Amino acid sequence: MSNVNRETLLPKVGRRSFLKMAALAGAAGSAGAINAATVTRDATTLELSKQFPGSKKVKTICTACSVGCGIIAEVQNGVWVRQDVATDHPVSLGGHCCKGADMCDMVKSSVRLKYPMEKVNGEWKRISYEEALDKIATQLDKYRQENPEQVLFLGSAKMSNEQAYYVRKFGAFYGTNNVDHQARI
Structure with missing residues (x-):
């Protein structure tokens, strides 16, 4: 496949043809939006004030x-x-x-993680919190014994200043300066 010229596989589209297709797509999108405007409506005052x-x-x-x-x-x-x-x-x-x-x-998201999961033989399986914490602790201890610098402790935007202080202290006691914040990544 590497010997095939890519230009022979891709169709040529001129500027004028591209503009015509773009205008057609814009018109189709606008027609769909006009039709969708009648599908939804604002909630009434009664609906907003009345509890389930x-x-x-x-x-x-x-x-x-x-x-x-x-x-x-x-x-x-x-x-x-x-x-x-x-x-x-x-x-x-x-x-x-x-x-x-x-x-x-x-x-309420259907993709929200609700319990610990482990990938075994390519399949996700549910495990207990105790089992998950034991596996994490065992792996962290192994890394600390080998080389603590291979671990990074990553903070979160949900953390307060005090929680960030504790994560930094934990990293120092663990033996690494690899502490960062997810907002920087």
Whole structure:
């Protein structure tokens, strides 16, 4: 395949043909958007103010970062179904960033990891927390005995200053200066 000239495999598209196709794609996209406008609608005031049957409102804190903005979560049968901003929260004063506004959907996501998993023979299998922590501790101890500099401790935007201090101290006691923060990567 490496001996084949790539130019003979790819069709030639001139500037004029490209512009025609782009205009056609734009028109098709606009027509789809006009049609989709009738599919959704804004929630009514009654729908927004009325709770789900049997639900309760719980004041909580957003965990997307370390700021700790206030959220009022509506919980029905142990499931987070809707959220609102906590207007009386001293940090956020009723505001949210885009991550905090979507916290309810992140919690309900079908791809969210809900328990420890291990890949065995190419397949993911569920393991207990105790088993996961034991495996991590064993591997960390092995690396510390061989060469602690091969380990990196990575902080998170969810950490407070105090938590970042503890991660740095843990790295130092472990024997490495390899401590960083995910926001820099």
